[in-house]
Amino acid sequence: MNCRNANSRRCRPRRYRPRCYRSGRGRQRGAALIVAMLVFALATTLVVAMSSEFTLFMKRGANSFVASQAHAYLRGGEDLAKMVLIQDEEADTQANLQRDDLSELWAGPAVTYPIDEGGFLTGSIQDLSGRLYINSLNASRSSADDGDGGQGPGRGLAITGDGVEAFTTSQRRFLRLLQSFEEPQVSEQDARLILEAIQDWMDNDSNPSDFGAEDSYYIDAEPSYRAANRQFSSVSELRMVAYMTPELYLAVEPYVTVWGDGSLNIQTAPAQVLRTINADDRLEPLSESEGEALVALRGEEGFESVEAFLASPVLANLTVDRNLLSEDTDYFLYTGQVEVADRQATLYSVLRRQGGQVKTLMRSSGAF
Numbered sequence: 001m002n003c004r005n006a007n008s009r010r011c012r013p014r015r016y017r018p019r020c021y022r023s024g025r026g027r028q029r030g031a032a033l034i035v036a037m038l039v040f041a042l043a044t045t046l047v048v049a050m051s052s053e054f055t056l057f058m059k060r061g062a063n064s065f066v067a068s069q070a071h072a073y074l075r076g077g078e079d080l081a082k083m084v085l086i087q088d089e090e091a092d093t094q095a096n097l098q099r100d101d102l103s104e105l106w107a108g109p110a111v112t113y114p115i116d117e118g119g120f121l122t123g124s125i126q127d128l129s130g131r132l133y134i135n136s137l138n139a140s141r142s143s144a145d146d147g148d149g150g151q152g153p154g155r156g157l158a159i160t161g162d163g164v165e166a167f168t169t170s171q172r173r174f175l176r177l178l179q180s181f182e183e184p185q186v187s188e189q190d191a192r193l194i195l196e197a198i199q200d201w202m203d204n205d206s207n208p209s210d211f212g213a214e215d216s217y218y219i220d221a222e223p224s225y226r227a228a229n230r231q232f233s234s235v236s237e238l239r240m241v242a243y244m245t246p247e248l249y250l251a252v253e254p255y256v257t258v259w260g261d262g263s264l265n266i267q268t269a270p271a272q273v274l275r276t277i278n279a280d281d282r283l284e285p286l287s288e289s290e291g292e293a294l295v296a297l298r299g300e301e302g303f304e305s306v307e308a309f310l311a312s313p314v315l316a317n318l319t320v321d322r323n324l325l326s327e328d329t330d331y332f333l334y335t336g337q338v339e340v341a342d343r344q345a346t347l348y349s350v351l352r353r354q355g356g357q358v359k360t361l362m363r364s365s366g367a368f
């Protein structure tokens with residue numbers, strides 16, 4: 001190069017350029033990479049979130065479908081139970097004998113049906129009149145023992161310390177049931193307290209009886225609550241009543257009901273309930289062996305009649321109130337269980353049979 005003119009542009013020394021200035025393109029490429037990574041991360045997050053949402057949506061849909069399918073099977077089982085009960089009523093009418101005992105088809109063991117999708121449907125029927133009806137426990141003697149099933153408006157008596165005659169037939173049977181368990185053991189005095197608390201729970205005032213319990217008692221509970229001041233709508237309400245321990249509730253629950261008219265079907269009642277039928281002047285239950293003897297005497301075919309039941313060796317020498325004893329029923333419990341897609345569901349249906357029809361009074365997957 002000819003550099004005769006030092007000022008010539010060509011002859012000027014090159015300017016020093018900072019190194020970082022020289023790598024400007026590299027910086028831009030780095031920034032672009034970071035942006036690309038951010039976009040990728042964002043997109044990945046969105047895809048994962050959408051995938052989770054979609055999976056959740058699919059699971060919800062599948063759960064809803066399986067639940068609907070399970071419910072449809074259970075309702076089908078309930079319809080089948082109604083058909084069986086209507087057939088029984090027709091057979092009773094033809095035989096001119098209104099009677100419901102454990103030899104009849106409806107009372108048979110649970111039948112299990114396989115279902116197409118895999119899994120099963122099973123169902124059974126129980127007589128709710130084989131249990132003690134607790135919604136008559138609030139009735140006074142004047143309204144309960146005149147044959148109205150204890151559903152009169154009368155307030156129960158203040159009973160703690162009263163004699164046996166103060167109690168209605170239903171109340172005596174309930175007091176005996178409370179005392180009939182090997183575990184937990186309940187004394188007659190404690191049984192009276194529980195009965196009194198039940199009466200306060202059901203009556204329409206907030207004035208506690210001598211040993212009962214009203215709002216003033218339950219307000220101290222954690223969380224606090226109030227007495228219902230109405231009849232029980234579910235046996236599970238008993239858990240809320242004063243002095244009813246969880247252990248005693250579990251013992252009592254299989255033998256009581258809120259459905260019925262107060263009559264007790266001697267043909268279907270289990271031994272524990274039959275033990276509540278004792279001499280009128282006794283508040284203690286029959287012994288365990290006496291209860292088992294009554295079940296053995298009943299056999300598969302049942303007692304010939306209520307009179308034959310009262311004349312049985314266990315009861316023959318006792319004065320027992322014939323009132324509220326029956327050998328037929330209008331109230332049944334259908335229990336259905338189904339398994340679909342490895343998921344199980346249960347349905348309890350309270351059924352009332354009357355005049356050639358069976359109506360569903362309540363459906364529940366839990367307490368009834």
Ligand SMILES: [Ca+2]
Nearest residue numbers: 088092099100
């Ligand atoms: Ca029948």
Ligand SMILES: [Ca+2]
Nearest residue numbers: 200203205229
């Ligand atoms: Ca009350």
